[in-house]
Amino acid sequence: MDVETLRALQAPLKARYREEPASALVPARAEATLDMTDVACAVSGWQGSTSAGLHQAAGGSGALACSADMLLEALVACAGVTLRAVAMAMGLSLRGGRVIAEGVWDARGTLGVDKTAPVGMTEIALRFELDTDADAAKLERLVATTERYCVIFQTLRTPPKLSATLVAPG
Numbered sequence: 001m002d003v004e005t006l007r008a009l010q011a012p013l014k015a016r017y018r019e020e021p022a023s024a025l026v027p028a029r030a031e032a033t034l035d036m037t038d039v040a041c042a043v044s045g046w047q048g049s050t051s052a053g054l055h056q057a058a059g060g061s062g063a064l065a066c067s068a069d070m071l072l073e074a075l076v077a078c079a080g081v082t083l084r085a086v087a088m089a090m091g092l093s094l095r096g097g098r099v100i101a102e103g104v105w106d107a108r109g110t111l112g113v114d115k116t117a118p119v120g121m122t123e124i125a126l127r128f129e130l131d132t133d134a135d136a137a138k139l140e141r142l143v144a145t146t147e148r149y150c151v152i153f154q155t156l157r158t159p160p161k162l163s164a165t166l167v168a169p170g
Contacts, residue, residue: 001088002088003088003089003091006085006088006089007089030043030044031043031044032044032052035051035053038053038064039053039054039059039060040052040053040054040064041053043065043070050065050070051064051065052064052065052066052067052070053065053066054066055068055107057107058107058110058111068103068105068121071103071121072101072102072103072124074152075101075124075126075150075152075153075156076099076100076101076126077152078150078151078152078153079099079101079126079128079146079147079150079152079153080099082146082149082150082151082153083097083099083128083142083143083146085149086142086145086146086149087142090138090141090142090145092132092134092138092142093132093133093134094130094131094132095131095132096130096131097128097129097130097131097132098128098129099126099127099128099129100126100127100128100129101124101125101126101127102124102125102127103121103123103124103125104121104122104123105118105119105120105121105122106118106119106122124156126147126153128143128146
């Protein structure tokens, strides 16, 4: 895709969102079905189902997807797509590249070994390895703009209000 095609696709959307801000609110949904034979669940996705289970650090075999890894996968996917769109809009030529996210979580927290240990990732680092001749200033702007418009990056930076409810049978 080239920048003109991207702009042509986005122009009517931007106009509608300016005129009707409520139309820009995009619902997102995910669903998992519990696996009653294992400590696992099946997560429905775009390309089928992914079986997620305990990480080896929490007693899993390592054969199933780890939700922490899936979170990082969502981050690199969003950052990669956003970076490509921003690079096109900036007129930056990229020959290739990778987006890498690395995080750390403390298994003591999730296993209840230490009540003071955090549950969840306490650090996430996002790294861009780009094959380009663009100068450092343009690359800094590219990364800053990618951070600014990446939905997952911004969601992690400023967490949304969370809630959990139980829907009892009957």
